[in-house]
Amino acid sequence: MPSPIDPADPQIAHDLQVVQRGCDELLVASEFAVKLARSRTTGAPLRIKLGLDPTAPDIHLGHTVVLNKMRQLQDLGHTVIFLIGDFTAQIGDPSGRNSTRPPLTAEQIRANAETYYAQASLVLDPGRTEIRYNSEWSDPLGARGLIQLASRYTVARMMERDDFTRRFRAGVPISVHEFLYPLLQGYDSVALQADLELGGTDQKFNLLVGRELQKEYGQAPQCVLTMPLLEGIDGVEKMSKSKGNYIGITEPADSMFGKLMSISDTLMWRYFELLSFRTLEELATLQAEVADGRNPRDVKVLLAIELVDRFHGQGAGAQALAHFNARFRDGAIPADLPEVRVAGAPLGILKVLRAAGLSASASEAQRNIEQGGVRIDGQRIEDKSLQLPAGVYIMQVGKRKFARVTLARASEAS
Structure with a gap:
């Protein structure tokens, strides 16, 4: 007779497949299966955390890779916490950087936070999203609390971070306040009692700090889900505004549609995997159809319509397709561009x-x-x-x- 908490349940296996679709790592998958099973048995949704510092006002499709995963978790019935790092933004996340990040002013943080969530709401379901600011618990922490928090993590563990190690060996300055960033991000997980935290692959160290701090505070450790960094439309570099290979989620529908149609047939499947809300079964069917001779361009149109509709409203994708076809004389553009x-x-x-x-x-x-x-x-x-x-x-x-x-x-x- 199966136990009340059965991580081998077919529904749990399905949910795990949805969660792991397109991800880089799920740590630890067996623990998360137990969390899913317990949630299913008790009816209590898991608490899923995504923390984003409002360091810039605009979001592109690369940012939505993690937001899409949050939306999928919402659709599985779990509680999504969109955490705006208004306190940690004053420090600046040093992840992957070769120098200290200049801190933002309070006015910049406030303005960026408002725009950031408005754009993120184009992906997340606002009615099922819990909005939190980490200044809620970080400000009251005070000097005494910060010292106590710092006592729970060693310098040796902090220096395991690749970017800190590289900078130290190269003689590049590391400010003490930069060590506080992963501690405070980890403390966010304690304050929110997170079951799962999401982030890009460059955030893995910080996410694991949260897991360790939860153990220190007597909580069940969160699991960690890292998502890959999306390639830009050139298929070479990660999507970045500075590299000119990005698609902004608020740029005009026709521009968004045209850029999506410009990606290579190979990159198209990567975009489907990380950006589309189509089921795995639907994607498998589309891939089989292309393998059987269907023009990849036709499938790319489906991707472009889906994403334009998502950010510009139902019907905007079909209208952008009509404009696109008119510009290219009703499909005169070759299927395989040099x-x-x-x-x-x-x-x-x-x-x-x-x-x-x-x-x-x-x-x-x-x-x-x-x-x-x-x-x-x-x-x-x-x-x-x-x-x-x-x-x-x-x-x-x-x-x-x-x-x-x-x-x-x-x-x-x-």
Whole structure:
């Protein structure tokens, strides 16, 4: 006869599959299975924590990888805690950095926090999201409490962090307050009694600190789920506004649709896995159809419509598709675009066309523009002096020459 808490239950196995879809690591999976089983038996939802410091006002699709996972956990019936690190943002997360991060002002933090949650609500269900600020418990902690918290973790353990170790060996300064960041992030888990904390792969150390501190405070340790960093539309670097390979969740629908259609057929499946709300069964069916000969472009359209609808409302994706088809003369764009990488951004349009092999010379590129035969992302180009910033562009010269051009900065030539 099965025990009341049975982690081998088929429903638990299904929930684990949903949770682990697209993730990098789940620590410890067996513990989390028991937590899921206990939640199912008692009817008490798990407390799922995501802490985000409002260090910038805008969110791109790369940020939504973790938010999507939170939404999936909401749909499984668990309590999602969207924790705004208004206190920890004053320190600045040193994860993966080679120098001390400049602290933000209180005004910057407040403004960013308001915008950040408004954008995050485009992914999360606001009605099922608990909003918390870690200043609630970090401010009252005071100097005495902070000293007591610091006594629960050693310098040796702190120096196990790769970035701290690298900086120490290189003689790069590490300020004492930077050691406080992972401690305070870990204390957030104690204050919220989190069952699971999510973060990017670069957050693993901080998430594990929370697990250890919960043990110190007599709580059941949280499990840790790390999510991979999403590649940008160039398929090379992680998505980043500074690299010009991002898709902002508040940028116009047509722009979002066009950028999604510009990704490679291989990268498309990565985006489906990390960004789509389609079930694993649906994705398997789509992959099988492509393997049987279905045009990958048609499947990419489904992805673009889903994401545009999510951030711009039902029907926006279909409208963006119509505009996209109209710009490219009802689907004249080839299914398999040549991939070209050009360095030196920002770069003049004439040089880009020549470097991409779309025009034989600068003079030919100039004539192509004068004759109205050059389009970028479906838009006709008339300015011969146009300077293109780093980014990914679908370029067309005449009726038959196409290329997906990744324009990188000079420092990213390799």
